[in-house]
Amino acid sequence: MSIATINPATGKTVRTFEPLSAAKVSEALDRGAAAYREHRRTSFADRASRMRKAATILVAESRQLGQLMTLEMGKPIKAGVAEAEKCATACSYYADNAERFLADRPVEMEGGKSWVAFQPLGVVLAIMPWNFPFWQVFRFAAPALMAGNVGVLKHASNVPQCALAIEEIFRRAGFADGVFQTLLIGSEMVEGIIADNRITAVTLTGSEGAGRSVASAAGKNLKKSVVELGGSDPFVVMPSADLDSAVSTAVTARMINNGQSCIAAKRFIIHEKIYDKFLKKFVAGVSALRIGDPMDEMTELGPQATAAIRDQLDEQVKASVAAGAKVATGGKKLDREGYFYAPTVLTDIPANAPAAREELFGPVASVFKAKDLADAIRIANGTTFGLGASAWTRDDAERNQLIAEIESGLLFINGMVVSDTRLPFGGVKNSGFGRELGEFGIHEFVNTKSVRVMETQKEKKTATE
Numbered sequence: 001m002s003i004a005t006i007n008p009a010t011g012k013t014v015r016t017f018e019p020l021s022a023a024k025v026s027e028a029l030d031r032g033a034a035a036y037r038e039h040r041r042t043s044f045a046d047r048a049s050r051m052r053k054a055a056t057i058l059v060a061e062s063r064q065l066g067q068l069m070t071l072e073m074g075k076p077i078k079a080g081v082a083e084a085e086k087c088a089t090a091c092s093y094y095a096d097n098a099e100r101f102l103a104d105r106p107v108e109m110e111g112g113k114s115w116v117a118f119q120p121l122g123v124v125l126a127i128m129p130w131n132f133p134f135w136q137v138f139r140f141a142a143p144a145l146m147a148g149n150v151g152v153l154k155h156a157s158n159v160p161q162c163a164l165a166i167e168e169i170f171r172r173a174g175f176a177d178g179v180f181q182t183l184l185i186g187s188e189m190v191e192g193i194i195a196d197n198r199i200t201a202v203t204l205t206g207s208e209g210a211g212r213s214v215a216s217a218a219g220k221n222l223k224k225s226v227v228e229l230g231g232s233d234p235f236v237v238m239p240s241a242d243l244d245s246a247v248s249t250a251v252t253a254r255m256i257n258n259g260q261s262c263i264a265a266k267r268f269i270i271h272e273k274i275y276d277k278f279l280k281k282f283v284a285g286v287s288a289l290r291i292g293d294p295m296d297e298m299t300e301l302g303p304q305a306t307a308a309i310r311d312q313l314d315e316q317v318k319a320s321v322a323a324g325a326k327v328a329t330g331g332k333k334l335d336r337e338g339y340f341y342a343p344t345v346l347t348d349i350p351a352n353a354p355a356a357r358e359e360l361f362g363p364v365a366s367v368f369k370a371k372d373l374a375d376a377i378r379i380a381n382g383t384t385f386g387l388g389a390s391a392w393t394r395d396d397a398e399r400n401q402l403i404a405e406i407e408s409g410l411l412f413i414n415g416m417v418v419s420d421t422r423l424p425f426g427g428v429k430n431s432g433f434g435r436e437l438g439e440f441g442i443h444e445f446v447n448t449k450s451v452r453v454m455e456t457q458k459e460k461k462t463a464t465e
Helices: 022-039 044-061 062-073 077-101 135-146 158-173 189-195 208-220 242-259 274-288 305-323 373-381 396-405 438-442 457-464
Strands: 003-007 012-017 105-107 112-120 124-126 149-154 180-182 202-205 223-228 233-237 263-271 325-328 346-347 363-368 387-390 409-414 445-454
Touching: 003 158, 012 158, 022 124, 022 149, 044 077, 044 135, 044 149, 044 158, 062 158, 062 180, 077 135, 077 438, 105 363, 124 135, 135 149, 135 158, 135 438, 149 158, 158 180, 158 223, 189 208, 202 208, 202 438, 208 223, 208 457, 233 242, 233 373, 242 274, 242 346, 242 363, 242 387, 263 274, 263 373, 274 325, 274 346, 274 363, 305 346, 305 363, 363 373, 373 396, 387 457, 396 409, 409 445
Parallel strands: 124 149, 124 202, 149 180, 202 223, 233 263, 233 387, 263 363, 346 363, 387 409
Antiparallel strands: 003 012, 105 112, 112 445, 325 346
């Protein structure tokens, strides 16, 4: 894939970039390794000061950064501005808490002193996707840099200007040369970089196929990895739920980021007693979305990020319909400039249809009818993914059963699944392994070192005198 900015609202190429040569990549890894030797010795206070400066830049320039995201991947401008500001919260959170999260932890043992120390690993390679081109990077970079690691970013090839802007933010914030670098390269170079001795760990957010490839390469080279591979998140609604609140949230939960979010609700599992009411209101809400230029403040749904993504989505919908699914609204490409797809609701979906088995990464909602709570949980868990889940009920017994039995890394009751800097983020099953964010996130890329200092015979004698 070429490295280029292609405006998805128009399909026109804005700017192209020449990929780095192998020699230039090697120079960057040398810079990263040298920077690590110095950065790991900096104090938490020094790192925090620079990280807070990055947060200040993100907030002050959120409008320009949001416009850049919208230009490259098509998210509505309001969402782009909000994403930049959310990145600032991650910077501030780890600036405030990293030292506490990584403080030595004493262990009571006889005959000396023992503790657990948390020390950085080195140069961490981050392979990041286009759908949240800033947030995905900062939620890795903020904890990794605060822990004393350095970062090397291989971003998606359709958001190169976002990738370069992130490197520039860290540079302007005062981090030393080489502490955070962007490599404009194709995916064909990734396996060789993972194998390079200057790389100590790797993190990826992306497709299941990419995750298998990267995790395999990391395992082959005995390097720590964290992978987040998307999901087909269930959105369960029971009769006791506040139906109007569930419906309005369902529209947002499916269509957020033009439907291109790993934790977007994708499969709506509705109890049969309220199925018809929910479906009528849901279809009305989806059909009423304002589609248009993502740079327009009034736009609620913009284009898909690339023509290939739109076309794959269309193929999945057509295959689902061919298998027996019905289209309640949408179900087609829009006849207009750019990569637009109509907001879509599918019903009566057979188990063998792509809408039931696969992740549909776009504005397509799959709606299922459940006989009871047990059936709803069965449908919810009937996927290879396990990232997020949302469930709506005001019944305590139902809530407790959902919490105990839904197979997911995140579960929100009576609310939309969102990532929050304070909560660990990640999935189970084919949604990957490891965690980002919260205290758990900063502990992924550190060496958890057990330290024991034994008492000498002289010390023992002095203590008894």
